[in-house]
Amino acid sequence: MTQISKRSFVKAAGWTVLATAAALAGCGKKEEAPAAAAPAPSAPASAASVAAAKAEPLKVAFIYIGPVGDGGWTFAHDNGRKAVEKQFGDKVVTTFVEKVPESADAERVLRDVASQGNKLIFGTTFGYMEPMLKTATDLKDVKFEHATGYKTAENMRTYDSRTYEGAYMAGVVAGGMTKTNVIGVVGSIPIPEVIRNINSFTLGAQSVNPKVKTKVVWVNEWFNPPKETEAAQSLMNGGADVLMQNTDSSAVLQTAEKAGKYAFGWDSDMKAYAPNAHLASAVINWGPYYVKAVGDVLDNKWTSGQSWWGVKEGAIDLVSISDKVPPELKAKVEAVKAGLKDGSLVIWKGPIVGSDGKEVLAKDAVADDKFLGGIKFYVKGVEGKVPGGN
Amino acid sequence: MESFALLLAATLNAGTLLAFAALGLLINERAGIVNLGAEGMMLVAAVAGYATAFHTGNDWLAFAAGAAAGGLMAAAFGLLVIWMNTNQYATGLALSLFGAGFSAFVGIGYAPEKLSERTRYEIPGLADIPFLGSALFKQHPLVYVAIGFTIALTWFLYNSRAGLVLRAIGESPESAHALGYPVRRIRMLAVIVGGALCGISGAYVSVIYTPLWVEGMVAGKGWIALALTTFATWRPIRVLLGAYLFGGVTMLQFHLQGEGVQVSSQFLTMLPYLATIVVLVLISRNESFIRANMPASIGKPFFPGS
Numbered sequence: 304m305t306q307i308s309k310r311s312f313v314k315a316a317g318w319t320v321l322a323t324a325a326a327l328a329g330c331g332k333k334e335e336a337p338a339a340a341a342p343a344p345s346a347p348a349s350a351a352s353v354a355a356a357k358a359e360p361l362k363v364a365f366i367y368i369g370p371v372g373d374g375g376w377t378f379a380h381d382n383g384r385k386a387v388e389k390q391f392g393d394k395v396v397t398t399f400v401e402k403v404p405e406s407a408d409a410e411r412v413l414r415d416v417a418s419q420g421n422k423l424i425f426g427t428t429f430g431y432m433e434p435m436l437k438t439a440t441d442l443k444d445v446k447f448e449h450a451t452g453y454k455t456a457e458n459m460r461t462y463d464s465r466t467y468e469g470a471y472m473a474g475v476v477a478g479g480m481t482k483t484n485v486i487g488v489v490g491s492i493p494i495p496e497v498i499r500n501i502n503s504f505t506l507g508a509q510s511v512n513p514k515v516k517t518k519v520v521w522v523n524e525w526f527n528p529p530k531e532t533e534a535a536q537s538l539m540n541g542g543a544d545v546l547m548q549n550t551d552s553s554a555v556l557q558t559a560e561k562a563g564k565y566a567f568g569w570d571s572d573m574k575a576y577a578p579n580a581h582l583a584s585a586v587i588n589w590g591p592y593y594v595k596a597v598g599d600v601l602d603n604k605w606t607s608g609q610s611w612w613g614v615k616e617g618a619i620d621l622v623s624i625s626d627k628v629p630p631e632l633k634a635k636v637e638a639v640k641a642g643l644k645d646g647s648l649v650i651w652k653g654p655i656v657g658s659d660g661k662e663v664l665a666k667d668a669v670a671d672d673k674f675l676g677g678i679k680f681y682v683k684g685v686e687g688k689v690p691g692g693n
Numbered sequence: 694m695e696s697f698a699l700l701l702a703a704t705l706n707a708g709t710l711l712a713f714a715a716l717g718l719l720i721n722e723r724a725g726i727v728n729l730g731a732e733g734m735m736l737v738a739a740v741a742g743y744a745t746a747f748h749t750g751n752d753w754l755a756f757a758a759g760a761a762a763g764g765l766m767a768a769a770f771g772l773l774v775i776w777m778n779t780n781q782y783a784t785g786l787a788l789s790l791f792g793a794g795f796s797a798f799v800g801i802g803y804a805p806e807k808l809s810e811r812t813r814y815e816i817p818g819l820a821d822i823p824f825l826g827s828a829l830f831k832q833h834p835l836v837y838v839a840i841g842f843t844i845a846l847t848w849f850l851y852n853s854r855a856g857l858v859l860r861a862i863g864e865s866p867e868s869a870h871a872l873g874y875p876v877r878r879i880r881m882l883a884v885i886v887g888g889a890l891c892g893i894s895g896a897y898v899s900v901i902y903t904p905l906w907v908e909g910m911v912a913g914k915g916w917i918a919l920a921l922t923t924f925a926t927w928r929p930i931r932v933l934l935g936a937y938l939f940g941g942v943t944m945l946q947f948h949l950q951g952e953g954v955q956v957s958s959q960f961l962t963m964l965p966y967l968a969t970i971v972v973l974v975l976i977s978r979n980e981s982f983i984r985a986n987m988p989a990s991i992g993k994p995f996f997p998g999s
Binding site for chain 1: 801807813907913950953954
């Protein structure tokens with residue numbers, strides 16, 4: 304009896320582990336729904352008088368990591384796609400494939416959409432880098448645009464947006480609104496992009512309120528609402544009264560709403576989720592870049608390269624600033640925005656001191672993109688240390 | 694001190710969510726049925742609860758809807774494993790994956806919606822006590838219901854005749870059958886009640902804990918609840934304490950990070966699971982401990998004729 308129950312117990316435990324593993328694998332392997340946004344172009348060939356072949360519309364495809372209804376990252380990209388449709392009308396036909404995981408499936412989807420005649424393909428997440436590069440080497444007549452990556456080819460280029468400019472502007476608001484002088488950030492995964500946002504948020508806050516301290520809690524995931532809630536809760540328990548997040552859901556905002564504290568929207572305008580807690584939303588407009596990229600192909604001007612657009616190009620903005628923000632503070636945000644637009648304001652300009660007290664940027668030194676791309680330290684005022692860093 | 698009180702409060706909140714699901718699974722397992730579909734049931738209940746709260750504005754109706762959705766899913770599971778004798782583990786897994794997909798599908802329209810303003814609860818008088826007030830008495834009513842329910846369930850399992858029958862079925866369905874108890878029907882009832890409790894937990898996630906709906910938002914809590922029943926060796930009080938412990942470790946890791954304590958957050962993320970394994974090893978060393986609590990027929994199909 305002992306033997307049997309023990310064995311079946313081990314078996315049960317084994318099944319549980321297997322089950323969890325399978326479920327986790329299942330989570331990452333959801334079937335993507337190839338939702339054609341626009342119907343295939345119908346050829347009005349009835350009129351015989353139309354002798355000259357009218358130019359075929361350019362077929363453009365977008366590959367998304369999440370569902371377009373995520374209200375955040377993918378939603379913002381899809382707005383960019385809509386801007387392309389609006390701009391070019393019947394000169395383009397756009398399609399999108401949503402929920403494509405960052406795995407071998409991505410390459411299959413890429414080849415699939417290319418074989419359907421798409422000549423310009425946008426991949427909107429970092430993890431598509433290798434699959435896109437591989438596909439690009441094989442399909443020379445298709446142009447590839449990869450978001451947030453760093454590898455290019457003659458028919459593949461990269462684009463990204465300076466999200467840290469939005470974080471800085473949010474920081475200006477946070478610094479002016481905090482009463483406890485403690486602001487908090489729910490961090491996703493400690494990569495340079497996210498650390499840069501935390502630092503920029505802090506620099507923005509310090510620009511109006513030098514006493515501000517930033518607390519950071521990492522959840523090590525892009526998307527896990529209960530965990531984001533718990534992280535936000537613990538930041539508020541620790542005294543933070545204005546929160547920002549670099550995660551993908553609106554959970555932090557909702558948690559702040561429940562607790563009567565403040566927070567920001569991220570990637571998309573999230574005002575509707577938390578009318579009281581919402582101070583502003585740092586949004587990304589992919590539209591201008593998408594319109595330019597499609598225009599490049601239509602005009603035969605497309606060349607490989609790397610783009611990093613910010614407030615200047617209309618790619619980053621701080622929108623829906625709450626009425627709770629006093630007019631002087633709003634004016635400050637507008638001044639920052641104007642400064643970023645005409646280049647008179649540079650966020651990453653020395654002197655900037657790291658959290659260990661050492662100077663990371665000397666006075667008047669301006670950080671180049673390489674420096675910005677490799678930030679692995681906190682600036683002074685951010686508490687704690689970067690996970691895994693020194 | 695205040696921040697410690699708030700940490701306690703957050704722990705109770707996080708633990709309650711796990712406790713309901715784990716207690717439901719405990720009832721299942723006491724009757725000899727393992728339902729790995731907890732995650733799926735919770736997700737479907739979460740969207741059902743969210744939709745109900747959105748349309749009616751009433752949280753209690755939302756919990757009822759969550760319980761109904763969880764119960765319904767569990768009933769389908771029960772039909773398959775109890776009457777058709779399908780493999781419990783495979784069926785439970787299928788239920789989980791189905792629930793994840795189904796909830797995402799029906800929930801598409803609710804992702805951009807938001808609930809009306811949440812009520813804040815506090816017990817008048819008690820909530821003003823320094824320290825204890827903010828730690829214990831400013832919670833959602835379900836936090837207290839969970840404690841009461843745990844005590845009631847303990848009494849039910851160990852002091853009532855019906856509880857004895859339930860446990861007997863979990864130990865030896867053949868003997869219970871020979872004594873004339875309708876084993877399949879009682880198991881079915883246990884499965885449905887278990888599903889309903891998972892449903893309440895699911896609705897708690899989307900309506901109270903994180904008031905929003907996005908697909909996959911339960912994010913693994915169902916699996917933790919499953920681990921919890923084993924961790925607690927199928928004892929209700931231990932399930933509740935275990936739920937607080939798991940909730941507490943999660944909150945503590947964020948709390949320490951926020952305090953700037955130099956601990957790797959990855960290490961802290963791992964802690965609850967490490968704790969489970971350690972406890973499993975410890976209790977496995979004492980065979981009588983396991984034997985006295987683990988339902989003997991767990992996971993095995995029952996054929997009344999044989």
